[in-house]
Structures are given as C-alpha cells and as structure tokens.
Amino acid sequence: MSLLEVINLHKTFRLKTKGKVSENHAVNQVSFSINQGEVFGLVGESGSGKTTIANILMQLESSDSGRILFEGKEIKQFPYGDVQIVFQDPRSSLDPRMNVRTIISEPTQRLDAKRRNELASEEHLVEIMQSVGLRPEHLDRKPHQFSGGQRQRIAIARALITKPKLVVLDEPTSALDISVQAQVINLLKNLQRDNGLTYLFISHNMGVVKYLCDRIGVLNKGVLVEVGTNAEIFSAPTHEYTQKLLASVPTMHGRL
Amino acid sequence: MIIRRTTTMLKKLTGHKFNLMAVVTLAIIFVVGAIGPFVMRFSPLDTNAEKRLLSPSWTHFFGTDELGRDIFTRIIYGTRISVGIALISILVAALIGTFIGAFSGFVGRWLDQLIMRCTDVLLAFPTLVLALALAAALGASMVNAAIAIAIVKIPIYMRLARNQALSISERLYVKSARTNGLKTFWIVRKHIVPNLITPIIVQVSLDIGDAILLIATLGFLGLGAQAPTPEWGAMISTGWNYLIDQWWYPTFTGAAIFITVMAFNILGDAVRDLFDPKVAQ
Amino acid sequence: MSQNIVSIKDLSLSFSIASGDVQILNHISLEINAGEIVGLVGESGSGKSVTALALSKLLPIDITRFTSGSIEVQGLDVLQSDESEIAKIRGNSIGFVFQEPMTALNPTMKIGNQLFHVIRRHSKVDKERARVRVQEILKEVMISNPEIVAEQYPFQLSGGMRQRVVIAMAMSANPALLIADEPTTALDVTVQAEILSLITKLARTHNTAVLLISHDLAVIASTCSRVAVLYAGEVVETGAVEVVLQNPAHPYTQALIRSLPDIASRDSQLETIPGEFPDLRTRPAGCIYAPRCSKRVSACDARPTLKSLESIVVIHQVACWESGK
Numbered sequence A: 001m002s003l004l005e006v007i008n009l010h011k012t013f014r015l016k017t018k019g020k021v022s023e024n025h026a027v028n029q030v031s032f033s034i035n036q037g038e039v040f041g042l043v044g045e046s047g048s049g050k051t052t053i054a055n056i057l058m059q060l061e062s063s064d065s066g067r068i069l070f071e072g073k074e075i076k077q078f079p080y081g082d083v084q085i086v087f088q089d090p091r092s093s094l095d096p097r098m099n100v101r102t103i104i105s106e107p108t109q110r111l112d113a114k115r116r117n118e119l120a121s122e123e124h125l126v127e128i129m130q131s132v133g134l135r136p137e138h139l140d141r142k143p144h145q146f147s148g149g150q151r152q153r154i155a156i157a158r159a160l161i162t163k164p165k166l167v168v169l170d171e172p173t174s175a176l177d178i179s180v181q182a183q184v185i186n187l188l189k190n191l192q193r194d195n196g197l198t199y200l201f202i203s204h205n206m207g208v209v210k211y212l213c214d215r216i217g218v219l220n221k222g223v224l225v226e227v228g229t230n231a232e233i234f235s236a237p238t239h240e241y242t243q244k245l246l247a248s249v250p251t252m253h254g255r256l
Numbered sequence B: 001m002i003i004r005r006t007t008t009m010l011k012k013l014t015g016h017k018f019n020l021m022a023v024v025t026l027a028i029i030f031v032v033g034a035i036g037p038f039v040m041r042f043s044p045l046d047t048n049a050e051k052r053l054l055s056p057s058w059t060h061f062f063g064t065d066e067l068g069r070d071i072f073t074r075i076i077y078g079t080r081i082s083v084g085i086a087l088i089s090i091l092v093a094a095l096i097g098t099f100i101g102a103f104s105g106f107v108g109r110w111l112d113q114l115i116m117r118c119t120d121v122l123l124a125f126p127t128l129v130l131a132l133a134l135a136a137a138l139g140a141s142m143v144n145a146a147i148a149i150a151i152v153k154i155p156i157y158m159r160l161a162r163n164q165a166l167s168i169s170e171r172l173y174v175k176s177a178r179t180n181g182l183k184t185f186w187i188v189r190k191h192i193v194p195n196l197i198t199p200i201i202v203q204v205s206l207d208i209g210d211a212i213l214l215i216a217t218l219g220f221l222g223l224g225a226q227a228p229t230p231e232w233g234a235m236i237s238t239g240w241n242y243l244i245d246q247w248w249y250p251t252f253t254g255a256a257i258f259i260t261v262m263a264f265n266i267l268g269d270a271v272r273d274l275f276d277p278k279v280a281q
Numbered sequence C: 001m002s003q004n005i006v007s008i009k010d011l012s013l014s015f016s017i018a019s020g021d022v023q024i025l026n027h028i029s030l031e032i033n034a035g036e037i038v039g040l041v042g043e044s045g046s047g048k049s050v051t052a053l054a055l056s057k058l059l060p061i062d063i064t065r066f067t068s069g070s071i072e073v074q075g076l077d078v079l080q081s082d083e084s085e086i087a088k089i090r091g092n093s094i095g096f097v098f099q100e101p102m103t104a105l106n107p108t109m110k111i112g113n114q115l116f117h118v119i120r121r122h123s124k125v126d127k128e129r130a131r132v133r134v135q136e137i138l139k140e141v142m143i144s145n146p147e148i149v150a151e152q153y154p155f156q157l158s159g160g161m162r163q164r165v166v167i168a169m170a171m172s173a174n175p176a177l178l179i180a181d182e183p184t185t186a187l188d189v190t191v192q193a194e195i196l197s198l199i200t201k202l203a204r205t206h207n208t209a210v211l212l213i214s215h216d217l218a219v220i221a222s223t224c225s226r227v228a229v230l231y232a233g234e235v236v237e238t239g240a241v242e243v244v245l246q247n248p249a250h251p252y253t254q255a256l257i258r259s260l261p262d263i264a265s266r267d268s269q270l271e272t273i274p275g276e277f278p279d280l281r282t283r284p285a286g287c288i289y290a291p292r293c294s295k296r297v298s299a300c301d302a303r304p305t306l307k308s309l310e311s312i313v314v315i316h317q318v319a320c321w322e323s324g325k
Helices: A050-057 A100-108 A113-119 A122-131 A136-140 A148-160 A178-195 A206-212 A230-235 A240-248 B002-013 B017-039 B071-107 B109-124 B127-138 B142-168 B172-179 B184-195 B197-220 B232-242 B248-275 C048-055 C083-089 C111-122 C127-140 C146-150 C159-171 C189-206 C217-223 C241-246 C251-258
Strands: A002-017 A020-035 A039-043 A065-070 A083-086 A166-170 A198-203 A215-220 A223-229 C004-017 C020-033 C037-041 C064-073 C094-097 C177-181 C209-214 C226-231 C234-240 C316-318
Touching: A002 A050, A002 A198, A020 A039, A020 A050, A020 A198, A020 A215, A020 A223, A039 A050, A039 A206, A050 A166, A050 A198, A083 A148, A083 B172, A100 A113, A100 A122, A100 A136, A100 A148, A100 B172, A122 A136, A122 A148, A148 A178, A178 A198, A178 A206, A178 C251, A198 A206, A215 A230, A215 A240, A223 A230, A223 A240, A240 C189, B017 B071, B017 B248, B071 B109, B071 B142, B071 B184, B071 B197, B071 B232, B071 B248, B109 B142, B127 B142, B127 B197, B142 B184, B142 B197, B172 B184, B184 B197, B197 B232, B197 B248, B232 B248, C004 C048, C004 C209, C020 C037, C020 C048, C020 C064, C020 C209, C020 C234, C037 C048, C037 C189, C037 C217, C048 C064, C048 C177, C048 C209, C094 C159, C111 C127, C111 C146, C111 C159, C127 C146, C127 C159, C159 C189, C177 C189, C189 C209, C189 C217, C209 C217, C217 C241, C226 C241, C226 C251, C234 C241, C234 C251, C241 C251
Parallel strands: A039 A198, A039 A215, A083 A166, A166 A198, C037 C209, C037 C226, C094 C177, C177 C209
Antiparallel strands: A002 A020, A002 A065, A215 A223, C004 C020, C004 C064, C226 C234, C234 C316
16 A cells, blocks of 8 residues: 655756856755555765755645655655654754654644644653663753753654654764664664664665665656665676666675 | 852953952942932932032032032932843843743744844944934933833844844754643743853843933933933933033033943953853963 | 884873873774784774874864873884874875765865875975876876876765875875775675775785775785784784674674674574673773673673684683683
8 A cells, every 4th residue: 555655756956157047956846655564765975955845745835746655645745653764863853942852742742632632641751762762861951961862762752742744864874883874773673673664764874775665766956767675786786877876886795 | 159250250241350349339320329319418309400510528428509408419319220121122122032032033934034134124224323313202300211221222132132033943852842842932932042142141231321321312312201200311411501610510410420330341241251162261 | 024014002091081090092002013004993982083083183182091001103102102293104104095085185175286295294205206206106096097086086986086186195105004994884785895905905015014994804804914902902812703793702793793684684693792881980800791691701891802812823802701612
C-alpha cells in the first residue's frame, strides 16, 4: 500500500546575475512513492535536491508544481502529527533554552485536545524517553547537558511523540561519531520495526543507506535518475550516475 | 543551581576593583532611592524663607536652595525620579522594541523591510534632538519625558532584536516548530526572543546611564518634571545661576548625576564583558 | 630508507581550563617519513586535531602545557624553539589543509592574488616568476582552466575547487610535510575521491610526508600506507593500513570496524561500544579503554604500552595486554 506518492514535483530557483536570469531546477519533475512500512532512501550529493524535497514535504518551502498523495488522497498539507522530521545537526535542532519535556511535547500543540492530552501526558513522555534509550529524569534537563548522540535521541523522541505515519530523516547520523552512529542506526531500525513506521531516509552515506534502506532513489542535480530495490541499486545499478557515485565511495578494502 | 550561577556571575562582575566600586555605589543608590525618603528629616517641598541659600552644615548637609528647601533631601528624593524613570523608560523600550524586532526578523519579506526602514528613519536623528522634539511636542512633564526617552530608544532594540532574529530563524529548532504548525506569535515568543535575550540585557545595562543623562538634560531645559518636583536636571537649571556665590547649590546635584551615570556605565561595561565570549574565555 | 620528517616521541599535553587540567594527549609517538601518507584516525575527543596543531605549535599558548616528550620536524625541535623559529617553518616546511576551505581562503581576494602573496611570502622570486608559479601550481592541482580560476573569488568556486586551491596554497612552498585535517569531510563523495587521489599524487611526485587525519576509516584505507588509531589521546594501535584495518588487534579498533554499517548484514544489529567516552580530567592509571572493553582482564589495571606483534613483513603495534596472543 503506497503511503506517500510524489508526482512531478518541481521547484525552480531563479538567479539574477549581471542582468541575466538563470534558472536552477532544484527539483526537476521528481516522482516516487513510498510504501507503508518501508525504509525509502533518497541519496544524492550537494545540489541534488534531496534537502529541497524534504523541505517541501515538511512545508518549509513551497513547490512550483506537482502533486502529493498521502494514503491515497491528494493533499496540500499533511494532517498535523502524521509526518515528522529528524534533522542532521543535533546541536541546533533543539532549543537550548527549553528543557527536554517542553521540546519533545511541542509537536502535540496543534493536535486536538483529546489526542494532545493523551500524547503529551507524563506516562507517554516517559514511555517515549525509554524507547529512545533515555531516562525519565532527563526530561527536566536542558540540551547542553547531553552528548551529540543523546541529543539526536531527543530529536527522535520529539519526532515520535505524535505517533507519526511517516518520518523524514535528513542525514540523521552524518554529524555523529562512528561509534555513536551505530547506536543511533540500531535505534532507528528497532523503532521502525517495533512501531511499523515508514521512513524517508535522506543521506549521502552509502554504507548507512545500504544497511537500512529497502528501496532507494538516486538524485542528480534535481533529477531522479534511478529508483530501485536495495539489491538492484547496489549490485546492478543501471544509470551511469549511480555507477559513478558507487564507484567513488571509498571502501575499507582500498580503491574499488 | 540558580544560586550557584548567580554567585559566579556576581564574582565575575565584581572581579575588578572598578566594577566592585560601581556595584557598591549602585547598591547604595538603590537603597537610598527606595528607603531614603522615609528617613529624611526634612521634606523636599517645604519652603522656608528664613533659611534661604544656607551653606552646607550639619543640619543641612548640602545646604539649602533659594526657597529654603534642604538640597540633600531633594537630591535623595530626586534619585527615585531620575533612576526610576530611566529604568522604566529603558525597560519599556526594550520590551516593545525586542518583540517588534524579533517578529520582523522572523517574518521577513516586505514587512521586515517596512519596519526596518521606519527604524532607519528614527535612528537617523541624534538621540538628544529627537528626545527634545518629542518632549516639547508632548508637553513638559515627567511622564512625557519618560515617553520621549522610550520612543527614542525603541529603534535600537528593534534593530538589535531583528538582526539576531534573522539568524535564529534559520536554526533547526525553529524549523522544527514550523513543521509542527506552530503559530508565528508562539514561535517568536517561545523560541526567538528567549534566544536573543543576552545582547538585549547588555544593551539595557549600557542604556540606563544614557537615559539618566537624557532625563537630566530634559529637566535642565524645563522639559521634564516641573517645579517643585525635585528632579536633578531641573535643580541644576535653577541652581547654576547661583554657582558663583552659592557653589553648593548646583555642585552636589551635578555630582549626584555624575556618580550615578558613571556607576551605571561601568556596570554596563562589566555586563557586556561578562557575556562577551572572547573575554569570558 | 627514506628521510624522517616528523618524529613525535612520547608526547603528552594538557589544557588548563576553568574546571581543571585536561590531559588531551598521553604519551603518544608517531613517525612520518618523506613520501609516506600516514593516517591518524579517531573519533571526536581523540586528540587527532590537537596533534596536528601541536606539530607547529598552533595551540593556544596560555592554556597548553606540554608535560612530556618531544616533537621534531625535519630535525627542528618544535617544543624548544621559540615563536619566530616556528613561524618560519609554517607554510614553508609544513603545509596545512583543513576541513572547511571557506575559512582558509580570504573571501574578498581573488584566488590568483592569494596564491601570489603566499608564494612571495615563502620564496624570494620576483613578481613575474610568482605569477607564472601561480598558474603552475593551479595546473598541478588539476584545475583545468587556471587562468580563469585565478581571476575568480572563492565564492564563485565549488567546494571541491576551493579545496584544490587550498591544497595548492599548502603545497606552494614545496613543504616537507603536508597536514590534512579532515580534508574531504565537507565534500561530496565523488569530489572526495578526486581530492584524495590528488593528495596521493602530490605526495608521490614531491616526496612529501603527509599526515592525513580523518574519522572515516574508508578514507584512511584508500589513501594511507600506515595508520595510527587514537583513542582518548593515546595511540592504541598503529601499523600498515592493510594489517590494522583487515586484522585489527586492539579491541577498540575491532569494535570501531565492526560498528560500520558498510559490511554489516541487513538482518543483524550493528555492534556498538558500550559505555561512554572517558572524562579526560581524571585519567585512570590503567588502560584508558578498559572500562568499555569486552576483553578486559586484571592486567588492564596497568597501562599497556605499544608493543610489536609478530609480523614478518609489516610493522604492527598495539597497546593492549590481551591481543597478539
């Protein structure tokens, strides 16, 4: 069952340099779909449009054209709480002036009273904290008292508080140390499995994508050049760019 | 936890002898302003034709003025006016300016441009000139002087808050709040303003001294508190006529202004250094 | 036997900060010879960037205390030399490439101009010759249109191009040592591959000793000949790259490699290292990694030093009581 369908998403940036207007198609007629319960990876380098797509989905930016279908219905805006995002940088994704309790219950603000009372209740907060590997007493602390990996867990807790159907993860482990990255990846994998979540996993780290993602879309300069299953993309990539991308990845066994 | 941080801050503030002197002076001024009037022997308003222009003595520490009023008492009472109005004006200016500026910086686009151009216009005038014009237009009174000063200072806070708000708006926790549908006013109030409060505090502490001087200047020109209210500037306004023969009249009042403004300025510098990341290291 | 360029012996240093003394590096030793690319790998807090900065005394003077050991760069005793002597070798004998090219380049100056000044600073050539040299080194870093690039400002170039320019600047005085601290971390994967092969090529043609610092094991694996693994300011394992990464002997190195998703099976969990990074204000008397180690024994209460493993062809040293048996 397709949870999210993106059809012909398009966004152009117009730049005026020296009188001439140049167009940059940041997202160029991109279409893909994500199935319920799967981990869909979106890979690409800088300028590929992956961050722009995430921003459009999260309503941080507008698109020029295109349709989005959520659970089969065309929508302009996701119902509050159904789609959440985890950002890359654990240092600036949490308000340094707030305590953890306020931070992770913030997404419940726009929900209706009944859901809000249930999801922002103390029991649910404690439950969420434990599910991301943190302790209830951490609720009263401030972000600066935590390490990078712990802060990312807090960001994940915040994303899960509304029991979302889709979680967008924008480079969630890129800013973490290797040993911490492994812990967070395990956590994300377990949470997905235990809660039946669907992930849109955006990353440039091929190793993590290969480990986590069921299907992968490859972006190059705004164009979705290839979409395939994990096996297809990594064992038998068909598009030239995908092949070049995979060939550039340094491996532990020396140059490919 | 809060107590520990306050004492650390106080220690840093009073580290240098200079700062310590300023803090002590300010503490004295505050105490004087608050309870002074309750322990004064004389009233600041009591005129006494027989006691005109007496030189300083044990009864009248700073002498008396041309209406026989005790100058020392008037200075003490005047503390409340000068320091009180200064604080209120600056705090009001900071409150209004910060929220408008933060809102402007977060919302951006044409509204931000409009608000900032208005700010530019106000900032183009020299502070004193603008304050004079406003006070004169509003009519000479204590309240109007306070309003004039607040209006003159608001643009500074608007600009300060707006510039900070520009970068804070790009932070991921603000983006996260936006993705959750939180309203603009909520985000400005809960996320933006609390995170730019530090430079605002520094600016406030630097501005108080300036405000005291502004009030005294307005008072000197007859645009502030009116007679017989014992406002320092107004006292000097009548007092300086008597400078040659009755030197005590304007001198002690002038000294009061000088000491108070200096103390606040030193405190302002100390607060700024306290929060400056480079100096703090 | 190629010439020894860098010789760090038993170096320890600490930072004095408000909350106390923090021992950042603890008795580390490292050698780099001409033409070698040596990798320094570790996570944040391991001390790898501090090591790079220590080589040319770029650490903040008022809080840094060197508590033991020595650093020699081309025979010059760095710790005993004063600032003016060290200033001479910076840029001349030691070239730097840092992670973020935008902070190494002056955004208000044209590329060619910046290179021109660097060249003139380090060698006594006349202006004409210096201009020619600018074109030469831009070509050497594989910039295909050097005349155009020389006239551009940093913001007009892509991240990869900027990093090439930074490398050109670092190599302009033909230094004996090139220190590259996370040179490709901020770059795209495809660009990263090009920059790494550029560094390899330059090291070979100029016989430059290279210290390549990274948290990315794969980057180290593909570029370096030798590697030292840093944990909490100590070298826990060192040796030829194939041996250390293929057959790691230290439990930390082993755990680090096993926690990478690159070769893990999709059905299994990734291995993680239990516990937390140690507080460097109170170093234990024993092995620094012991609290988190799965192979801990009683011997680990005493600090192990690097010892060589039985190896015929290549050098492999590890600081651990339990390995090599």
